[in-house]
Amino acid sequence: MKTDPSALVRVTGIVVATVLLQVSGVGSIELLGGNFDLIPIAIAAIAYCAGSVPGAVTGFAAGILLDLMVGREVGASALPLIALGYFVGRYRELRDPAHGLTPVAVVAVSTAIYLVAVAAVAFMLGLDALISLLVVRDLILTVFLNSLLALPLFWLIGRTLRPSLHIDPFVRRRRRGRPIESGPIGLRGLEV
Amino acid sequence: MRDGRNVIRRRRAILAGLIVTSVLLLTAYFGEGSDGGVLHSISSGVQTALSPIEEGVSRVFKPVRDFTSWVGDTITATGQNDELRAEVASLREQLAASEVAARDAGQLREIAKLDRESGYPVESNPVTARVILQPPTVWYSTIQIDKGESAGVEVDQPVVTAAGLAGKVTATTGSTAIVTLITDASSAVSAQIMPKGLRGIVKPQVGDPDDLLVDFIEKDATIEEGDTVVTSGSSSSRFESLFPRGIPIGEVTDVDPAEQDLYQRVHIEPNADLRKIDFVRVLTAEPADEVGV
Numbered sequence: 441m442k443t444d445p446s447a448l449v450r451v452t453g454i455v456v457a458t459v460l461l462q463v464s465g466v467g468s469i470e471l472l473g474g475n476f477d478l479i480p481i482a483i484a485a486i487a488y489c490a491g492s493v494p495g496a497v498t499g500f501a502a503g504i505l506l507d508l509m510v511g512r513e514v515g516a517s518a519l520p521l522i523a524l525g526y527f528v529g530r531y532r533e534l535r536d537p538a539h540g541l542t543p544v545a546v547v548a549v550s551t552a553i554y555l556v557a558v559a560a561v562a563f564m565l566g567l568d569a570l571i572s573l574l575v576v577r578d579l580i581l582t583v584f585l586n587s588l589l590a591l592p593l594f595w596l597i598g599r600t601l602r603p604s605l606h607i608d609p610f611v612r613r614r615r616r617g618r619p620i621e622s623g624p625i626g627l628r629g630l631e632v
Numbered sequence: 633m634r635d636g637r638n639v640i641r642r643r644r645a646i647l648a649g650l651i652v653t654s655v656l657l658l659t660a661y662f663g664e665g666s667d668g669g670v671l672h673s674i675s676s677g678v679q680t681a682l683s684p685i686e687e688g689v690s691r692v693f694k695p696v697r698d699f700t701s702w703v704g705d706t707i708t709a710t711g712q713n714d715e716l717r718a719e720v721a722s723l724r725e726q727l728a729a730s731e732v733a734a735r736d737a738g739q740l741r742e743i744a745k746l747d748r749e750s751g752y753p754v755e756s757n758p759v760t761a762r763v764i765l766q767p768p769t770v771w772y773s774t775i776q777i778d779k780g781e782s783a784g785v786e787v788d789q790p791v792v793t794a795a796g797l798a799g800k801v802t803a804t805t806g807s808t809a810i811v812t813l814i815t816d817a818s819s820a821v822s823a824q825i826m827p828k829g830l831r832g833i834v835k836p837q838v839g840d841p842d843d844l845l846v847d848f849i850e851k852d853a854t855i856e857e858g859d860t861v862v863t864s865g866s867s868s869s870r871f872e873s874l875f876p877r878g879i880p881i882g883e884v885t886d887v888d889p890a891e892q893d894l895y896q897r898v899h900i901e902p903n904a905d906l907r908k909i910d911f912v913r914v915l916t917a918e919p920a921d922e923v924g925v
Contacts, residue, residue: 459859463776464686465693468766470907471776477769480833493646500650506655508678509686510765511803512772530786562771564660567838569817575839578770617781620846631924 447604451486451494452596455502457483463509474581478593479506480554481586482546483521484528485597487606488546492529499525513565520557524550547590551583636667665865676805679776683808685776686764694910701908713889740916758792758919759783764808770839773799773816784916790863791912796903797821797863798912801897809914813906815841823881824864825855825898831864832898834881841906844882846898853896859884860901876915 462478469476483502487495503518528550559575610625661671701879744906761783779785781804791798791811799813814821814836821834823846832846846861861884865877882900 449708454897460682460685462687463765464689465696468908469693469697470704471700473704493643496647496650500654503654505678508675509682510767510774510776511679512774513658514661514675518654518657519651522647534700548908558769558771567771567817570837570845572837572840572843575770576848578839607677 444604447490447601450600450604451490451498452501453596454482454600455488455498455505458503458504459509472581473586474578474585476585476589477529477551477555477582478589479521479553480524481589481593482597483525484546484550485543485594486601487529487599488532488543488594489598490529491533492526495525495529496522496527499523499623516565517558520554521560523557524554528554541591543594544587544590547594548583548587551586552579555579555582636863650684664783669918672803676803680780680805682774683764683778683805686776690764695789697908705710732893736847747819757784758913759785759916760911760913761785761809762911766815771817773813773819773836773841773906774802775811775813775909775912777809777811777914778792779914780804780809782806783914785809785914790879790915792879792915793904793909793912795905796882797875798904798906798909799836800875809878811912812901813841814844815906820856821875821881822864823861825849825884826860826862828853828855830855830857834900843885844900844902846884846900848895851894851896853889855896855898856886857884857886861898899910 444482462476466478467478470610478592479502483495483499486498492496499521500518503521504514505516506512507514528546556579634811656676657671664670664672693870742815751817751866759779760849761777761779764778766772767775775790779787785801785804787801787804789801797814798849799811799816799819801809802812803810814834817836817838819834822831822836824831825846830849832849835845835847837843849855849895861881863875863877863879863881865875880903884898885901886899
């Protein structure tokens with residue numbers, strides 16, 4: 441496995457910038473009663489562009505950095521982000537969707553799963569408090585707000601990673617059409 | 633075919649390796665305890681190294697935060713206008729009563745020769761700090777401030793805002809500190825409901841920072857909506873938090889006697905808006921005396 445130093449620098453830059461922005465600025469911007477969460481969007485975008493293994497590794501790195509920055513249990517955020525990066529990457533590798541709005545759906549599902557996974561890890565680590573139903577409202581609002589940022593952030597991260605990617609994310613692709621049906625001897629009009 | 637299998641094996645091995653590493657890190661972190669260790673030291677180092685950048689980013693985003701906050705507040709304020717008029721009238725009456733009570737208290741203080749002042753604990757040497765990092769999820773309510781050990785900030789010191797109790801310091805570096813808010817799931821604050829002085833434990837509801845709960849209030853006790861809740865000055869042995877007596881926490885919004893058999897559960901709204909804190913004060917010295925309320 442070869443590691444391109446420029447790709448490493450780009451991904452590191454995206455991860456550090458995203459985590460810093462999230463905890464120092466964007467996370468406290470309240471819109472419609474909810475908050476943006478840039479971290480799952482960035483990990484989903486990197487995994488979508490680069491694949492499952494880079495997605496999982498980036499998720500791990502982002503999670504560790506986040507935990508170290510906020511002084512939380514180291515590894516608690518890494519677990520959901522590894523899973524997020526891996527499964528978004530696998531989705532891209534297996535299905536290779538070509539629709540222009542796929543990032544919106546990917547971000548919506550990723551954010552929802554990420555937030556549920558964060559809650560699950562919090563319970564796993566011994567959460568001892570009552571849970572308000574407003575958690576569900578927050579989850580829905582964050583999913584909605586993140587979906588609004590999906591296309592611009594996927595574009596931005598795609599542009600940043602573009603020189604290091606095997607497949608150019610900006611080349612317009614079309615899903616291969618279904619093969620034209622033909623007869624057993626491969627000539628149209630002579631089907632049996 | 634063999635290459636394909638190798639790719640799959642390698643991918644799965646990397647995934648398993650990352651998960652195992654995360655779990656090991658978590659285990660090691662818990663193993664270190666609160667006294668610190670390698671991971672705590674690394675965390676402190678990262679916080680110290682990044683704090684200037686975090687402060688810069690936080691300042692850059694402040695106008696955006698203020699704008700979105702202003703929009704939200706304006707929408708909310710329109711609906712609260714009538715409610716606030718009624719509250720102002722009620723507060724005027726309370727003010728008059730408080731002034732009488734304050735004069736009486738002054739006379740009593742003189743008689744008892746007590747060294748007390750109204751408001752926050754005296755001689756607590758408060759250090760004002762800017763919030764440079766906000767909690768990333770509702771499941772953890774911690775903030776980072778730009779004052780640390782060099783300013784006299786230490787673990788377990790109380791943190792307040794202009795409106796009331798915010799939380800306590802749970803970790804420090806030379807130039808920064810982590811503050812666990814009273815809305816964090818791990819928080820528990822011994823409190824008294826005034827004026828009757830009923831004692832209970834204030835605990836949060838995860839996901840709703842505007843609604844705290846006071847548990848362990850006797851079922852027969854009468855509590856009025858609008859009663860003030862303050863720190864009681866004693867610590868819960870389980871959580872080892874220690875706040876000086878008399879720091880305002882919030883106001884009673886609802887009492888639900890049916891929720892528990894032996895105790896009633898009191899809902900309070902915190903005085904401090906813990907989602908929009910820009911500055912806090914850390915009480916860096918133990919007060920010479922309790923406050924007068």
